Amino acid sequence: DVKVTQSSRYLVKRTGEKVFLECVQDMDHENMFWYRQDPGLGLRLIYFSYDVKMKEKGDIPEGYSVSREKKERFSLILESASTNQTSMYLCASSFRAVRVRLTEAFFGQGTRLTVV
Amino acid sequence: TQLLEQSPQFLSIQEGENLTVYCNSSSVFSSLQWYRQEPGEGPVLLVTVVTGGEVKKLKRLTFQFGDARKDSSLHITAAQPGDTGLYLCAGGESNYQLIWGAGTKLIIKP
Numbered sequence: 001d002v003k004v005t006q007s008s009r010y011l012v013k014r015t016g017e018k019v020f021l022e023c024v025q026d027m028d029h030e031n032m033f034w035y036r037q038d039p040g041l042g043l044r045l046i047y048f049s050y051d052v053k054m055k056e057k058g059d060i061p062e063g064y065s066v067s068r069e070k071k072e073r074f075s076l077i078l079e080s081a082s083t084n085q086t087s088m089y090l091c092a093s094s095f096r097a098v099r100v101r102l103t104e105a106f107f108g109q110g111t112r113l114t115v116v
Numbered sequence: 117t118q119l120l121e122q123s124p125q126f127l128s129i130q131e132g133e134n135l136t137v138y139c140n141s142s143s144v145f146s147s148l149q150w151y152r153q154e155p156g157e158g159p160v161l162l163v164t165v166v167t168g169g170e171v172k173k174l175k176r177l178t179f180q181f182g183d184a185r186k187d188s189s190l191h192i193t194a195a196q197p198g199d200t201g202l203y204l205c206a207g208g209e210s211n212y213q214l215i216w217g218a219g220t221k222l223i224i225k226p
Contacts, residue, residue, distance in 0.1 A: 004158070031211055040125075042204065042216035043159075056212070090158050094211050101166060102147045103211055107158025 003027070006091050006108035013115050019078040021111050023091030030096040032074035033105070034058075034066060037088040049074055050096060081115045088112050119143075120205055122217035130225050132194055137203055137220040140187045145207035145215075148188050150179055153202040153219075162190075195224045 007022035025032065031050050035043040035058075045058030047066040055066050063085060067075045074093075078085055091108040123138050139148070147166040151159035163172050165181035165188060172179045176199075178191040188207075192199055202221050208214040 042218040104161045
């Protein structure tokens with residue numbers, strides 16, 4: 001059974017703290033993604049990685065950084081948490097497409113982060 | 117800016133009824149996906165459609181990709197409480213450039 005595992009389901013942090021969200025996949029996928037999900041806004045891409053040590057900015061990278069030292073692990077870092085970063089964070093992974101075609105994205109269960 | 121608009125945003129119906137949700141854009145997509153997300157979980161892929169006019173069936177769910185590849189619909193026949201969830205459409209050229217709709221929240225009452 002394929003799996004994407006996020007380190008925490010729920011997290012409460014104080015404003016200004018450095019926050020680490022961890023994601024591990026066991027499917028040998030090349031691609032990994034971090035999204036945030038807010039009501040009425042759909043999923044917004046923060047960062048993605050298509051290979052180890054490679055990272056690319058998504059649509060809303062400000063205030064975030066990422067790390068991918070190993071193929072199976074992709075970490076999202078909030079450098080200095082702020083209340084507007086309160087959200088549901090979703091990690092996903094997928095195979096790299098051979099042609100221009102969407103491949104299946106497998107998602108973790110999400111981390112609901114509250115910044116107070 | 118590409119946008120995917122889903123309608124309705126919210127739908128609450130009785131078990132056994134039929135329903136259709138829509139995903140519309142002014143842009144052409146090379147392919148489009150539908151995902152379902154249950155409360156407290158991540159989205160799970162239901163289907164990928166790639167050809168204009170394509171129709172795919174998954175048990176009681178029927179997915180259609182518009183002829184011009186700008187829109188898609190999801191039709192559920194005889195809805196069951198297990199169909200409850202948030203239905204998301206996503207379109208684009210690659211997984212790196214997905215455009216997501218805001219979702220349709222569906223509640224099926226027993």
